[in-house]
Amino acid sequence: MSFRYPDGKLYTTNEQPRSPIPTGSGNRGMRLEDDINESIAYYRRENIALIHKKPTPVQIVNVDYPARSRAKITEAYFRQASTTDYNGVYHGHYLDFEAKETRQKQSFPFKNFHDHQLQHLSDVARQQGCAFLIFRFVASGEIFVMKATVFMQLKAESTRKSLPKDVISENSIPVQSRAFPPIDFLPAVERLFFR
Amino acid sequence: MSFRYPDGKLYTTNEQPRSPIPTGSGNRGMRLEDDINESIAYYRRENIALIHKKPTPVQIVNVDYPARSRAKITEAYFRQASTTDYNGVYHGHYLDFEAKETRQKQSFPFKNFHDHQLQHLSDVARQQGCAFLIFRFVASGEIFVMKATVFMQLKAESTRKSLPKDVISENSIPVQSRAFPPIDFLPAVERLFFR
Numbered sequence: 001m002s003f004r005y006p007d008g009k010l011y012t013t014n015e016q017p018r019s020p021i022p023t024g025s026g027n028r029g030m031r032l033e034d035d036i037n038e039s040i041a042y043y044r045r046e047n048i049a050l051i052h053k054k055p056t057p058v059q060i061v062n063v064d065y066p067a068r069s070r071a072k073i074t075e076a077y078f079r080q081a082s083t084t085d086y087n088g089v090y091h092g093h094y095l096d097f098e099a100k101e102t103r104q105k106q107s108f109p110f111k112n113f114h115d116h117q118l119q120h121l122s123d124v125a126r127q128q129g130c131a132f133l134i135f136r137f138v139a140s141g142e143i144f145v146m147k148a149t150v151f152m153q154l155k156a157e158s159t160r161k162s163l164p165k166d167v168i169s170e171n172s173i174p175v176q177s178r179a180f181p182p183i184d185f186l187p188a189v190e191r192l193f194f195r
Numbered sequence: 196m197s198f199r200y201p202d203g204k205l206y207t208t209n210e211q212p213r214s215p216i217p218t219g220s221g222n223r224g225m226r227l228e229d230d231i232n233e234s235i236a237y238y239r240r241e242n243i244a245l246i247h248k249k250p251t252p253v254q255i256v257n258v259d260y261p262a263r264s265r266a267k268i269t270e271a272y273f274r275q276a277s278t279t280d281y282n283g284v285y286h287g288h289y290l291d292f293e294a295k296e297t298r299q300k301q302s303f304p305f306k307n308f309h310d311h312q313l314q315h316l317s318d319v320a321r322q323q324g325c326a327f328l329i330f331r332f333v334a335s336g337e338i339f340v341m342k343a344t345v346f347m348q349l350k351a352e353s354t355r356k357s358l359p360k361d362v363i364s365e366n367s368i369p370v371q372s373r374a375f376p377p378i379d380f381l382p383a384v385e386r387l388f389f390r
Contacts, residue, residue: 047321049322050318050321055252055276057250058268070273072271073268073272073273074269077267078265078268089319089323089324090322092288092289092323094283094288123245127244127245127284127287128284128286
């Protein structure tokens with residue numbers, strides 16, 4: 001099942017099969033979150049890295065206990081997350097990131113990354129964790145991985161509402177979209193933080 | 196508000212004030228989770244480490260959108276977590292742990308740590324993350340921090356259903372309970388993994 005958050009963002013449960021959005025050919029237009037989830041599941045299976053998506057934060061107000069069946073939550077509300085969606089461990093190092101996509105062709109809106117996510121990534125960087133962002137341009141299928149600190153500096157210096165694609169390209173590592181894993185971002189993380 | 200999971204574990208929301216259970220004097224008997232949450236909040240404020248508790252995993256089935264108010268979840272179910280409750284970053288290192296307490300006086304039941312938690316901590320250790328356990332004996336107020344891999348080895352070698360306190364003591368670092376932060380476990384982590 002799926003529904004929309006108050007901010008319009010689509011929510012789907014983890015059990016949901018991949019839902020292609022018909023925007024083009026091949027892998028383009030598949031939901032970014034599905035591709036990231038498949039990629040981290042691949043990394044876990046192959047013992048390359050251990051990364052999990054955090055559960056959606058929910059404030060539970062009321063629970064029923066129907067006879068002979070499991071507890072049913074009958075009243076709950078979405079809470080604002082205080083972190084990013086993804087974190088984990090890679091050769092002992094702490095990884096933390098957020099992934100977003102845009103349908104704009106030439107630039108990436110700053111507002112796609114929320115303030116609480118950037119604040120958290122800034123805190124991660126201060127603790128010497130690997131804090132990064134994954135950008136996808138839906139139309140072209142291009143994917144980039146950038147240090148979160150670099151993004152925040154570019155945002156602070158900018159007078160615009162979005163970051164031009166050529167600026168992103170100059171300050172990040174490109175990742176080729178492929179069949180499996182769909183987004184192999186760890187080599188880019190390796191280059192950004194450990195070389 | 197609070198209620199019990201089907202397994203009898205008490206659930207309280209994060210917004211809940213500390214709920215003392217009258218079992219003795221001083222800090223003893225305060226819920227372990229509250230003390231851990233206060234301690235990690237202290238570590239975050241002081242920029243000592245960035246550790247968060249993960250949200251309770253919930254499968255959302257139905258959501259209402261009442262006019263002029265926020266989205267209300269009207270049907271949802273608890274899901275089994277696939278990780279531990281706590282992870283974070285400390286000087287670039289990935290930390291992951293679970294904390295449990297017992298009212299038994301001389302030994303700690305193995306079953307207090309669930310299989311999926313130990314499996315996850317084993318995966319963390321394989322990725323060179325710092326995987327550890329925090330034990331609290333409610334009656335005496337004693338607290339111990341042990342490497343998860345050591346616990347799993349002791350469990351594998353044991354023919355009993357619980358781990359004697361003297362074995363825990365010999366294989367872990369004790370932590371003194373104090374006023375603030377209530378459980379200062381990071382020096383023990385430092386000794387276990389980095390010295």
